[in-house]
Amino acid sequence: MKKAVNETELVFSAVSENESFARCAIASFCAQLDPTLEELSDIRTAVSEAVTNAIVHGYRDSGCGKVYISCKIYPERTLVIKVRDKGCGIEDIALAMTPLYSGDPSGERGGMGFSIMESFTDDLKVVSGVGKGTTVIMTKKFSPFTFPSASSENG
DSSP states (O other), X not given: OOOOSEEEEEEEESOXXXXXXXXXXXXXXXXXXXXXXXHHHHHHHHHHXXXXXIIIIISTTOXXXXXXEEEEEETTTEEEEEEEEOSSOOSOHHHHTSTTOOOXXXXXXXXXXXXXXXXXXXXXXXXXXXXXXXXXXXXXXXXXOOOOOHHHHHO
């Protein structure tokens, strides 16, 4: 991949109140790509799911720990977002990514986080080590920017 043309990083406490902060911050950062409303909604949803997973599963809702996000924009309107925690990690990534599977013993979680992230991005990778944490890498390619035609403004 070519060199990033812009990038940002966020670090915040792993508490559920910060999930909306992360969603808004990354949406604001990617606004420079002039995304469609659908693309913006996709990014907000994927980031929300990744951050929620880090807080709920990585740190088991303990409020201890940090969530780390790095976001880079590459040429050809490509956004790469990495959401990382240093929590408990995932023992079986393939199982965790199975729709409707949840590692939450309370049964309150739907087990759709990874499926949602996958459906709203172009590529999803998960790297994890038990006791070392998890990194979720999401790639989104934005549609080419086009100026409205003069005929559509006058028509």
